[in-house]
Amino acid sequence: MAAKDEALQRIRELLGEGALTADPDFRTGVSWTITCPRESLVAVMRIFEECGFYLESLTGLDFQDTLEFVYHMNTYEPRARMAVRVLCPHDGEIPSVSGVFSSALWQEREAWEFFGVRFSGHPDLRHLLLPEDADFHPLRKDFGTVHAYRKREEVYG
Amino acid sequence: MMEAAATSGAYWLRLIIGLVIVLIFSQLNALFLVWLERKVAGHIQVRLGPMEVGPHGLLQTIVDGIKLVGKELITPARADRILFVIAPVLVFTPVLVAFLVLPFGPDLIIRDMNVGLLLIFAFSTFSVLAILVGGWASNNKYALLGAIRSVAQAVAYEIPLLLSVMSVVLMVNSFRFSELVMAQQRVWFVFLQPVAALIYFICATAETNRAPFDIPEAESELVAGFHTEYSGMRFGLFFLAEYTNMFIVCAVATSLFFGGWHGPFGFSFKIPGVVWFLAKTYVLLYVLMWFRWTFPRVRFDQLMNFSWKVLIPLSMLNLVITALVLKLI
Amino acid sequence: MAEYFPQPAQQQIYSLNLGPQHPSTHGVLRVLLTLDGEYVLEADPIIGYGHRGHEKMGENRTYLQFMPNASRMDYLSGLLYNHGFCLAVEKLAGIDPPERAKYIRVICAELNRISSHLLWFGTFLMDLGAFTPFLYCFDDRENILDILDRVSGSRLTYSYCRFGGVSRDVDEVFVEQTRAFIKRLRSRWPDYHNLVTKNVIFIHRVRDVGIIDKDLARRFGVTGPNLRAAGVAFDMRKVEPYEVYDRFDFEIPTGTKGDALDRYRVRLEEMEQSCRIIEQALDQMPAGPYRQERVRLKVKPPRGEVYFAFESARGQTAYYLVSDGSPYPYRVHVRVPSFGNLHCLTDVLKETLVADAIAILGSIDIVVPEIDR
Numbered sequence: 068m069a070a071k072d073e074a075l076q077r078i079r080e081l082l083g084e085g086a087l088t089a090d091p092d093f094r095t096g097v098s099w100t101i102t103c104p105r106e107s108l109v110a111v112m113r114i115f116e117e118c119g120f121y122l123e124s125l126t127g128l129d130f131q132d133t134l135e136f137v138y139h140m141n142t143y144e145p146r147a148r149m150a151v152r153v154l155c156p157h158d159g160e161i162p163s164v165s166g167v168f169s170s171a172l173w174q175e176r177e178a179w180e181f182f183g184v185r186f187s188g189h190p191d192l193r194h195l196l197l198p199e200d201a202d203f204h205p206l207r208k209d210f211g212t213v214h215a216y217r218k219r220e221e222v223y224g
Numbered sequence: 225m226m227e228a229a230a231t232s233g234a235y236w237l238r239l240i241i242g243l244v245i246v247l248i249f250s251q252l253n254a255l256f257l258v259w260l261e262r263k264v265a266g267h268i269q270v271r272l273g274p275m276e277v278g279p280h281g282l283l284q285t286i287v288d289g290i291k292l293v294g295k296e297l298i299t300p301a302r303a304d305r306i307l308f309v310i311a312p313v314l315v316f317t318p319v320l321v322a323f324l325v326l327p328f329g330p331d332l333i334i335r336d337m338n339v340g341l342l343l344i345f346a347f348s349t350f351s352v353l354a355i356l357v358g359g360w361a362s363n364n365k366y367a368l369l370g371a372i373r374s375v376a377q378a379v380a381y382e383i384p385l386l387l388s389v390m391s392v393v394l395m396v397n398s399f400r401f402s403e404l405v406m407a408q409q410r411v412w413f414v415f416l417q418p419v420a421a422l423i424y425f426i427c428a429t430a431e432t433n434r435a436p437f438d439i440p441e442a443e444s445e446l447v448a449g450f451h452t453e454y455s456g457m458r459f460g461l462f463f464l465a466e467y468t469n470m471f472i473v474c475a476v477a478t479s480l481f482f483g484g485w486h487g488p489f490g491f492s493f494k495i496p497g498v499v500w501f502l503a504k505t506y507v508l509l510y511v512l513m514w515f516r517w518t519f520p521r522v523r524f525d526q527l528m529n530f531s532w533k534v535l536i537p538l539s540m541l542n543l544v545i546t547a548l549v550l551k552l553i
Numbered sequence: 554m555a556e557y558f559p560q561p562a563q564q565q566i567y568s569l570n571l572g573p574q575h576p577s578t579h580g581v582l583r584v585l586l587t588l589d590g591e592y593v594l595e596a597d598p599i600i601g602y603g604h605r606g607h608e609k610m611g612e613n614r615t616y617l618q619f620m621p622n623a624s625r626m627d628y629l630s631g632l633l634y635n636h637g638f639c640l641a642v643e644k645l646a647g648i649d650p651p652e653r654a655k656y657i658r659v660i661c662a663e664l665n666r667i668s669s670h671l672l673w674f675g676t677f678l679m680d681l682g683a684f685t686p687f688l689y690c691f692d693d694r695e696n697i698l699d700i701l702d703r704v705s706g707s708r709l710t711y712s713y714c715r716f717g718g719v720s721r722d723v724d725e726v727f728v729e730q731t732r733a734f735i736k737r738l739r740s741r742w743p744d745y746h747n748l749v750t751k752n753v754i755f756i757h758r759v760r761d762v763g764i765i766d767k768d769l770a771r772r773f774g775v776t777g778p779n780l781r782a783a784g785v786a787f788d789m790r791k792v793e794p795y796e797v798y799d800r801f802d803f804e805i806p807t808g809t810k811g812d813a814l815d816r817y818r819v820r821l822e823e824m825e826q827s828c829r830i831i832e833q834a835l836d837q838m839p840a841g842p843y844r845q846e847r848v849r850l851k852v853k854p855p856r857g858e859v860y861f862a863f864e865s866a867r868g869q870t871a872y873y874l875v876s877d878g879s880p881y882p883y884r885v886h887v888r889v890p891s892f893g894n895l896h897c898l899t900d901v902l903k904e905t906l907v908a909d910a911i912a913i914l915g916s917i918d919i920v921v922p923e924i925d926r
Contacts (some may be wrong), residue, residue: 096860124888170774196601214881521682
């Protein structure tokens with residue numbers, strides 16, 4: 068079984084069918100989107116790790132009502148990319164996946180300093196790109212000039 | 225060591241004139257070599273090299289030297305000041321001594337000592353001390369790393385260097401340069417001792433910290449190695465000493481293996497000995513430059529392995545074989 | 554190496570800041586090395602000196618205004634970034650550029666890839682202490698810059714692509730120059746191989762040095778030539794063909810061990826494959842318009858998002874664009890390959906020598922401003 072199908076199967080068992088959204092024609096560049104509650108994130112990542120995926124990108128989106136973190140997972144197969152989306156309130160915490168993927172060590176440091184959400188369990192949450200004394204979170208929409216600050220449903224609804 | 229005439233006035237006059245000539249010659253020669261190196265590098269790399277100052281940039285290094293003299297001499301705040309100042313002097317003075325015994329021509333040896341060869345090698349070791357002092361006194365980790373590398377490298381490479389030279393000395397039974405050169409009137413020792421010549425040249429490259437053995441000042445690793453903290457003419461002295469050292473090792477190679485002032489196989493083509501000597505030395509210098517602009521740098525442990533596992537046994541073997549053959553003949 | 558490695562009890566530890574100003578950190582990168590003598594015990598790359606906030610800039614300008622930013626992240630393969638951004642926006646907005654434009658973009662992008670690899674080749678050899686190949690490469694690279702300068706108007710930070718085409722059409726001279734360049738480059742391979750690949754010192758410096766195997770590459774998200782050197786034939790141009798790459802016949806060069814020598818071979822072979830792509834693209838390039846006229850300058854994509862991955866010179870790069878339906882992107886995120894490639898050094902540099910650390914740093918081909926963004 069291909070790594071992608073195996074991972075899908077196991078995530079379906081873990082989170083239920085409702086968490087998965089397919090994009091069969093790859094229009095958004097992602098074959099499946101997984102909506103994942105914060106508690107299950109590490110379990111989902113472990114499945115991906117065991118199925119031979121790597122953490123391609125980790126980034127966040129800032130909405131008026133919530134923050135959303137998007138983990139893009141990929142493996143060395145055509146069109147296998149999947150997105151794991153996690154919602155998190157502005158003052159919340161997200162479990163760190165750095166124990167699963169080493170690459171998350173840096174990516175979570177970056178996401179933490181840009182969005183101000185702590186990654187609980189990260190061994191070394193220092194500033195990565197910003198100066199050591201930076202006390203701001205630049206990619207939040209209330210920092211600097213932005214064109215729009217919207218609610219989540221205004222973009223994805 | 226000293227001859228009977230040592231106390232006469234003519235002797236001292238001769239020595240002083242010789243020293244002055246040596247000073248001027250070594251300085252100009254080093255400046256010329258710097259220019260030559262840049263030209264050789266330029267042409268190897270499909271570019272022209274210095275072209276602006278003087279014909280074909282010939283005066284470029286003189287202008288550079290003037291610039292270096294005009295630069296501020298910076299001493300790092302926590303450096304060992306005395307040692308820091310002494311090191312460039314220490315690196316440059318001993319190389320001048322070597323010129324005193326080099327056999328430029330049949331009548332062009334300032335002091336033809338009976339231990340001339342030993343004198344050169346004894347004094348060339350000073351440059352390692354100077355590098356260690358300079359690297360230590362700089363209070364800079366890169367400089368210290370460079371100095372440590374330099375000492376380790378020198379220890380490893382002086383042994384095969386001397387062993388390879390010894391096999392020549394065995395054949396002539398003398399440390400005197402004039403006798404070493406005279407013995408090669410018909411056949412150069414490079415044909416009788418090809419292995420020793422090869423080992424000598426490899427070790428000489430390492431001894432002068434030239435690429436591919438330039439690990440003490442490995443630019444891409446240690447910034448500038450032992451002279452990272454040196455500026456102005458202090459850096460200039462290190463720089464000139466490197467080129468003067470190059471000249472010395474090549475001159476020694478010429479007189480030990482390539483017949484000194486003799487032409488090939490006894491034919492001199494009516495060309496003066498000093499021209500032969502300098503021409504051969506410059507060919508060897510060109511080869512050194514050619515190395516530098518062709519090879520990548522070896523790694524430190526590879527360098528040590530090569531010396532201890534290949535060069536030293538090989539030169540030892542060469543020495544034993546030479547001794548055996550000489551005994552049997 | 555391991556047999557000499559000092560035991561913990563004998564270690565005398567000190568730390569050394571390699572950079573931010575150092576001849577071979579390729580930009581403002583600082584690697585905090587913990588050393589025992591010349592052995593590296595720990596390596597911690599410290600980045601961010603060149604952080605300009607490109608992602609934040611994307612939130613307050615239009616899509617087209619972001620185009621110059623795209624080429625300033627990785628300044629050595631600016632056109633590839635440019636191309637990728639253009640494709641991402643086109644995918645988001647549903648724009649289909651004319652055929653000719655696609656071919657022009659592919660040719661220019663591959664030229665840019667070659668120029669980036671050539672520069673890597675030169676600087677890598679310079680890190681190993683060989684200065685001459687660097688200038689040979691610059692000589693060749695100069696040709697590419699001249700060609701791209703003529704069509705795009707800039708030599709380093711291109712903004713050549715437009716949504717629905719390119720900014721200017723190419724002419725016959727471009728085709729001739731490109732063909733002449735490929736011929737020239739191919740005639741140079743023997744020189745490079747004689748000077749470098751067959752050099753015994755070079756081989757000893759790079760063989761079995763800095764091994765990045767498949768598993769390590771996956772843990773750290775290493776992509777591009779560094780991953781292919783480990784034996785994984787993973788190239789976005791083949792796996793998720795974009796533009797017209799599926800029409801060309803080319804191979805993905807792979808290595809076996811993932812050491813510096815494999816990475817070197819893979820990149821050299823990739824240049825040759827790029828030449829093949831360019832040749833085929835030049836042969837197939839149709840006449841016709843070079844730009845779709847109906848596209849507005851102020852593109853207004855519908856609501857939604859796109860994650861578009863493409864192969865830049867350093868590996869898998871991706872733009873993650875979120876649109877709220879306005880002419881301004883709601884979020885621009887760039888997945889940069891050097892990020893993972895550099896991060897894996899925290900593991901790879903352990904128990905090496907300082908000289909090897911420099912060689913490894915050179916062999917993975919990082920561009921620091923790309924990581925800093």
